[in-house]
Amino acid sequence: MTKKALRSDEAAPLRRLAENSARTRAQQLPHDLEHLPADQVQHLIHELQVSQIELEMQNENLNRIQEELEASREEYYDLYNLAPVGYLTLNDLGLIKRANLTAAELLGVTQDSLVNHMLSSFIWPTDVDIYYLHCKNLFVTGKKQVFDIRMMRTGGSHLWTRMDITAMQDNDGNPLCRMILSDISAAKQAEEEIRESENRLRLALDAAHIGDWEIDLIQGKSSWSVRYAQIFGLAQPSPASGSADVFLPYIHPEDRPKVDASLKESAETCREWYSEFRIIRPDKEERWVWARGSFFKDSWGRQSKMFGMVADITERKLAEERLKKTEELRRNKERNCLTGKIRELDGKIESSLEMQLGRSAVIQGVINDIKKLASADFSLIIEGETGTGKSLIANIIHNLSERASGPFIVLDLSVIPENLVESELFGYEKGAFTGADKRKKGYFEIANGGTVFIDELQNMTPFVQTKILKVVEEKRFYPVGSNHPVESNMRIIGATNTCIRKAVQEKRF
Incomplete structure (x- = not known):
């Protein structure tokens, strides 16, 4: 039935009431209207017109109220049926009297198949007692009950729901139950996964003590x-x-x-x-x-x-303590053994140096200086006349130092052309110049971990001096044709037969 037809059906009784009221009022009017004065007739006509307009306005107002009521009813219908939770109304026996569309969709059935059916028929068999217990508490205490329970869907599957039930009465005073039904299956699954994770963690922790x-x-x-x-x-x-x-x-x-x-x-x-x-x-x-x-x-x-x-970690700590004591005993033993070997080696070195250099008081002073220089890992220059054994002293310093196991490279820059000094000292990359068909290491890279002895320093040009000074300061250099530096942990010992200080003052070095 349409809204227009509904309004027509409701208007017919009103029409009959209005006609009866008009007849009653007509009987109350004077019967001899034609003998009434003109002003009274005009007054009666005016009153009738006003009453007619008033009735029309009331009728329009009633129609508007009716339309608003219908709109509210439709809005309530949408809110009720399309709510995100299920709404059910049950009597005190658990018979479903009313259910919204969401409740039916949660259970995978139609609204008609819910109404006038017992709610217990949709509850998972093992959870029915829980449902009845809370319903009993509801009607006995009147207090709202909230509990989680499993319900059955079409096809035999189940879902976890949270029931929020409240006691109420119908117009005749009969007890009813208003229920809010929420799907909490995802939350229950997450809880189960958390419990499983906690159990696995507990097993892992126990296994690891x-x-x-x-x-x-x-x-x-x-x-x-x-x-x-x-x-x-x-x-x-x-x-x-x-x-x-x-x-x-x-x-x-x-x-x-x-x-x-x-x-x-x-x-x-x-x-x-x-x-x-x-x-x-x-x-x-x-x-x-x-x-x-x-x-x-x-x-x-x-x-x-x-x-x-x-x-x-008691066992670990005890083992560490035992290891610490063992290591300390080992170090003490090695220290004592090393001390003896050092003394023995010092004696041999002393004898070897004396055999190579002599035993005079001056030579003994030189030997002491050599020992000191050997223990100090820095670059140095040896000055002396030609033929006084500068290369021999450099070799002895190298052999007495911690670099003794490394290479000892001897360079005489006076025999290397200036245009080849860089490639010989620093090496070069493949394709750096014509004829460079493969990478070649320079003397400085080969000497990594050892000593480079440069003889005849006074013959170095200022260009070569600048290059070598930078290597001494930075311990790295760039091979010819490369943008990547090469680091070399080497010691440079230079030798010259001239006075370097004087050469510096004269700006020749």
């Missing part, structure tokens, strides 16, 4: 696992309620300041806390443990909880 603990910083309570209790020598797992001091009372007094400081820093920076310390168990046994934990904040930004793990 790691205990875990939790502190509620707001309520001042703590809890811990069986493995934790075993590590700390406690008789039982965590109590129902306890102090927030999970392990602090058991920390060795000497280690307590360190642990307190690290905990404070972790709380202030919100970084993970880690510490290794000793504990004293109730049976007075001293053990080593490591503990780590993290702070978590609640929705108000407060540090509300701290979770962590702990493991017994």
